Amino acid sequence: MKQVRAAIVGMGIGRPNAQGIAANPRGRVVALCDLVEDRMADFGRELPEPVKHYTDYKAMCRDPEIDAVFIGTPNQWHVPIALEAVKHDKHVLITKPLADSLPAAQKLVATAEASGVVNMMSLSTRFDAPCQYAGRRAREGYFGELYYARARSIRRSGIPAWNMGFIEAGGGAFRDMGVHVLDAAWWLLGTPEPLTATGVAGAKFGPRGLGYWDFQPVAKGISRQYASDDYAGGFIRFEGGAGLQVESFWASHQPEEFQIELFGTEAGARLFPLTFYRTENGAPADVTVRVPKPPDVWHAIAAHFIDCILDGVACQAPLRHGMLVQAMLEAVLRSAASGKEVRLGR
Numbered sequence: 001m002k003q004v005r006a007a008i009v010g011m012g013i014g015r016p017n018a019q020g021i022a023a024n025p026r027g028r029v030v031a032l033c034d035l036v037e038d039r040m041a042d043f044g045r046e047l048p049e050p051v052k053h054y055t056d057y058k059a060m061c062r063d064p065e066i067d068a069v070f071i072g073t074p075n076q077w078h079v080p081i082a083l084e085a086v087k088h089d090k091h092v093l094i095t096k097p098l099a100d101s102l103p104a105a106q107k108l109v110a111t112a113e114a115s116g117v118v119n120m121m122s123l124s125t126r127f128d129a130p131c132q133y134a135g136r137r138a139r140e141g142y143f144g145e146l147y148y149a150r151a152r153s154i155r156r157s158g159i160p161a162w163n164m165g166f167i168e169a170g171g172g173a174f175r176d177m178g179v180h181v182l183d184a185a186w187w188l189l190g191t192p193e194p195l196t197a198t199g200v201a202g203a204k205f206g207p208r209g210l211g212y213w214d215f216q217p218v219a220k221g222i223s224r225q226y227a228s229d230d231y232a233g234g235f236i237r238f239e240g241g242a243g244l245q246v247e248s249f250w251a252s253h254q255p256e257e258f259q260i261e262l263f264g265t266e267a268g269a270r271l272f273p274l275t276f277y278r279t280e281n282g283a284p285a286d287v288t289v290r291v292p293k294p295p296d297v298w299h300a301i302a303a304h305f306i307d308c309i310l311d312g313v314a315c316q317a318p319l320r321h322g323m324l325v326q327a328m329l330e331a332v333l334r335s336a337a338s339g340k341e342v343r344l345g346r
């Protein structure tokens with residue numbers, strides 16, 4: 001195989017992922033799949049070559065001219081579609097979060113790993129240039145021992161309700177945005193084994209018809225169906241003693257913020273803008289790093305996926321990582337529901 005022939009499921013986040021694959025000399029987008037034909041027709045015009053359209057993912061998965069499938073539907077559909085793709089030996093690239101529940105994530109990881117297909121998470125924060133740069137420095141030992149991290153995504157009025165999957169059970173702020181900062185911070189810490197999680201979560205804005213995207217009013221019917229968290233705050237303890245504080249708010253009376261902070265024995269960091277903090281000659285020395293204009297993050301994700309398929313490169317973001325992040329997410333939410341700390345590992 002010299003080129004990867006990809007199908008894209010879901011015409012929302014599927015679009016930039018498809019653009020990344022289509023822009024790669026070793027990637028082609030050959031098919032689109034969505035429940036809404038117009039969305040495929042609209043996006044198809046932006047692609048460099050004609051594509052097939054499918055409204056039934058099962059029919060798409062039977063197509064022998066497809067090698068790989070990107071899945072960007074609402075959370076509840078990631079696993080059913082991925083299982084079908086893996087059943088037909090397609091490589092899979094899946095948007096975050098991996099699933100709407102931990103058992104679903106576990107089932108998919110077991111099946112995908114047993115099948116031997118390339119199985120990868122599409123993670124736009126982890127693969128973003130500042131995170132990749134900080135990750136390289138962490139692996140080189142620049143920070144010394146990384147023993148603590150803070151990760152947060154705070155919106156003022158940003159509940160997405162353009163598909164109900166976001167606000168139904170299995171959606172929510174923590175699985176939508178908390179997952180980005182949790183995944184990236186955990187990866188920067190070196191993917192330590194999580195031991196325990198504790199947290200609080202709830203919905204303070206959505207059910208009242210408040211806090212929706214850009215302060216837009218929302219139909220009562222939508223807010224009445226609100227069944228997920230719109231905020232969560234948690235703390236995760238890892239093997240080796242490191243701790244991670246993670247917060248995600250779709251709506252709040254606070255300034256907007258998307259941030260990851262690292263605490264190391266030799267240096268610390270903030271990711272946005274990327275800044276390193278050290279002590280030199282007994283004085284604080286802070287360095288702001290302007291990472292050279294990177295390839296677009298979607299191009300970077302697509303390039304890695306294609307390298308894994310065609311060159312057998314070890315995958316930096318396997319679905320197993322998505323499953324462990326899901327385990328942490330769900331443990332924080334379970335702790336919030338039960339009021340007790342949840343044990344994750346040994």
Ligand SMILES: NC(=O)c1ccc[n+]([C@@H]2O[C@H](COP(=O)([O-])OP(=O)(O)OC[C@H]3O[C@@H](n4cnc5c(N)ncnc54)[C@H](O)[C@@H]3O)[C@@H](O)[C@H]2O)c1
Nearest residue numbers: 010011012013033034035072073074075095096097124163
């Ligand atoms: N930065 C990121 O990585 C990022 C950003 C946004 C969304 N997402 C993720 O992408 C997913 C979708 O979010 P979105 O904002 O793109 O939503 P969206 O509503 O814009 O797009 C989802 C599309 O999936 C289609 N769809 C739904 N069920 C389907 C099915 N069974 N088969 C085929 N198509 C189906 C819908 O018709 C819709 O066009 C979510 O899991 C979300 O967490 C990731």
